[in-house]
Amino acid sequence: MGGLAVVLIGLLVAGQALGVGVFATRARPAKSSVHRVHYYHK
Amino acid sequence: MALKTIACTKCGSPVPLRALGVTVNVACEACGSVLDLSDPNRKVLLQNKFKDEYPPKLAMGSRCTLEGTSWEVIGQQVRQDLRWHFTWEEYLLFNPRYGFRWLVCSDGHWVWVKTQAQLTATLNANAGSVVYQSTTFRKYHAGTAKTVFVRGEFYWRLSAGDAVAYADYIAPPHQFSIEGGPLEQTVSLGTYLPTGVLVEAFGLERSPTRPAGVAPTQPNPFSPARQLVWLYPLLLGILLAVQLVLDGLSPRTEVLRSEAITARDSAGVLPEATYGPFQVAKGPVKTQVQLFTQEDNSWVDFEAVLYNSTTQEVRSFYLGAEYYHGTDAGESWSEGSTRATVTLAGLPAGTYYLTLEGQVEANGMPHAWQVRVVTGGVYWGNWWLAVVILSLVCGVYYLLYQQFEVKRWADSDYTV
Numbered sequence: 001m002g003g004l005a006v007v008l009i010g011l012l013v014a015g016q017a018l019g020v021g022v023f024a025t026r027a028r029p030a031k032s033s034v035h036r037v038h039y040y041h042k
Numbered sequence: 043m044a045l046k047t048i049a050c051t052k053c054g055s056p057v058p059l060r061a062l063g064v065t066v067n068v069a070c071e072a073c074g075s076v077l078d079l080s081d082p083n084r085k086v087l088l089q090n091k092f093k094d095e096y097p098p099k100l101a102m103g104s105r106c107t108l109e110g111t112s113w114e115v116i117g118q119q120v121r122q123d124l125r126w127h128f129t130w131e132e133y134l135l136f137n138p139r140y141g142f143r144w145l146v147c148s149d150g151h152w153v154w155v156k157t158q159a160q161l162t163a164t165l166n167a168n169a170g171s172v173v174y175q176s177t178t179f180r181k182y183h184a185g186t187a188k189t190v191f192v193r194g195e196f197y198w199r200l201s202a203g204d205a206v207a208y209a210d211y212i213a214p215p216h217q218f219s220i221e222g223g224p225l226e227q228t229v230s231l232g233t234y235l236p237t238g239v240l241v242e243a244f245g246l247e248r249s250p251t252r253p254a255g256v257a258p259t260q261p262n263p264f265s266p267a268r269q270l271v272w273l274y275p276l277l278l279g280i281l282l283a284v285q286l287v288l289d290g291l292s293p294r295t296e297v298l299r300s301e302a303i304t305a306r307d308s309a310g311v312l313p314e315a316t317y318g319p320f321q322v323a324k325g326p327v328k329t330q331v332q333l334f335t336q337e338d339n340s341w342v343d344f345e346a347v348l349y350n351s352t353t354q355e356v357r358s359f360y361l362g363a364e365y366y367h368g369t370d371a372g373e374s375w376s377e378g379s380t381r382a383t384v385t386l387a388g389l390p391a392g393t394y395y396l397t398l399e400g401q402v403e404a405n406g407m408p409h410a411w412q413v414r415v416v417t418g419g420v421y422w423g424n425w426w427l428a429v430v431i432l433s434l435v436c437g438v439y440y441l442l443y444q445q446f447e448v449k450r451w452a453d454s455d456y457t458v
Contacts, residue, residue: 019326019388
């Protein structure tokens with residue numbers, strides 16, 4: 001159990017450091033992303 | 043050294059004596075007669091009815107090394123519980139210096155037993171337990187045992203239909219046994235012997251038995267589960283402490299708070315709005331995009347685009363809110379919320395723009411909204427997942443422990 005807890009703590013710290021949230025919203029391709037990128041650069 | 047033999051009184055076959063001077067009975071392997079060694083005429087005390095009914099699992103005369111001492115198998119006794127009629131075998135082992143030991147075989151499991159010279163146990167008959175050498179043994183079985191078969195030599199006088207009361211108490215892997223009546227009691231202490239140890243001790247190629255079920259003294263392979271009573275809350279506490287430390291190391295910062303916007307839809311589409319630029323100083327970081335609306339029996343669904351002008355990365359996601367309420371049969375109800383939050387993981391540092399393009403029900407009604415972007419904080423979803431994994435593993439482990447104990451006590455006369 002101790003080993004499992006160490007692994008879980010390691011994953012918690014790594015997830016925080018690397019910015020991985022298992023239940024966070026997944027990014028998806030934007031319909032008009034390219035259009036908007038040009039827009040922002042105007 | 044040559045083995046001393048005597049001639050069987052009944053059939054004349056040679057009968058080897060392995061513990062001469064110590065044993066008082068010997069059984070003839072050829073005819074099954076049990077001879078009285080203390081009688082000059084070697085009179086027959088007993089006659090095994092079926093001499094081949096119980097072939098020895100450990101050969102008479104075979105040797106083993108246990109407790110760092112060499113032992114020789116000199117006798118085999120098969121006993122039967124008079125009430126339940128189950129049988130078990132007891133093998134008598136002898137060492138000239140250390141005396142006698144027993145190897146008891148039941149359902150293919152083995153127990154190494156030593157008779158205790160002095161009884162210093164505290165018997166608690168009502169509670170069904172015995173305290174011996176600071177260990178509490180719980181009552182497992184009690185009954186009357188009858189010897190149904192003997193082979194080899196024994197150090198006490200056998201008589202036909204030997205029956206004796208016995209009680210077994212267990213504290214796995216140990217067993218405490220009491221035999222006899224008020225006049226004479228024999229107390230012994232046994233320890234479970236894995237078949238692998240037995241095979242090694244006798245130098246066998248394979249185990250003479252195949253253990254069935256769970257033995258009363260068999261160690262529970264999941265016994266560390268007993269520590270979960272304090273270990274599980276401790277591990278949960280450590281997980282929580284780590285998460286709170288991480289939370290303290292990642293302070294929350296509001297990087298965007300938009301003006302409140304009110305607009306009417308055009309064919310169900312709200313005018314596109316862009317917010318920013320705003321800075322995310324340090325990444326990757328957890329980012330929450332919060333939407334505040336004044337929806338009232340209506341809904342709004344934004345397609346949001348987050349553009350990082352530093353890296354030119356684009357993240358797209360939906361952000362919607364719906365809130366309905368009313369009265370039904372005199373009871374008011376509501377569902378949904380005028381607020382919505384989306385959590386984005388690992389947002390890199392940079393300068394960002396947020397664009398919202400909303401869709402609503404096409405009715406030309408005004409809609410109001412405001413957005414906030416907050417960076418920092420910890421991923422509580424990760425923490426809850428860790429808690430679920432830890433709980434599942436601990437729970438399964440504890441169930442396996444309990445299942446093993448239920449099997450152990452299934453054959454006991456006494457409940458757990």
